[in-house]
Amino acid sequence: MSRIERTLLPGVGVRFDFVTEEGMRVGVVHHKIGRRDVFVCSADDPDLATLTLHLSDSEIRDLVDILGGSEVVQNVAHLTQQIEGLAIDWLVVDTDGPYAGKKIGDARIRTRTGVSVVAVLRR
DSSP: OOOOEEEEETTTEEEEEEEOTTSEEEEEEEETTSOEEEEEEETTOTTSEEEEEEEOHHHHHHHHHHHTHHHHHHHHHHHHHHSTTOOOOOOOOOTTSTTTTOOHHHHTHHHHHSOOOOOOOOO
């Protein structure tokens, strides 16, 4: 699995990217205004994009569908409908937050918040 890097872009938003096995950097810039740009560049020069796509919300949903992401969302939605009172949410943990880098048990999240964490996705 590739390592996803997160870079804050002051005044702009957040950039997420990773390097493919072929040595290309692929990423998305999430602008504060809501726009998202998909880019591709060489791993050696992340500032020189060879391709940039400015996608609308509709186009982003289409791309997620093509990549299979909507199947995951549909399966989770189906699960929550079958179990009364179950709510599932995805949260990003900031790298400098109190839970960053900790194991679920060591973070004591349920004791502190009453929330059950069932999985952690890293990188």
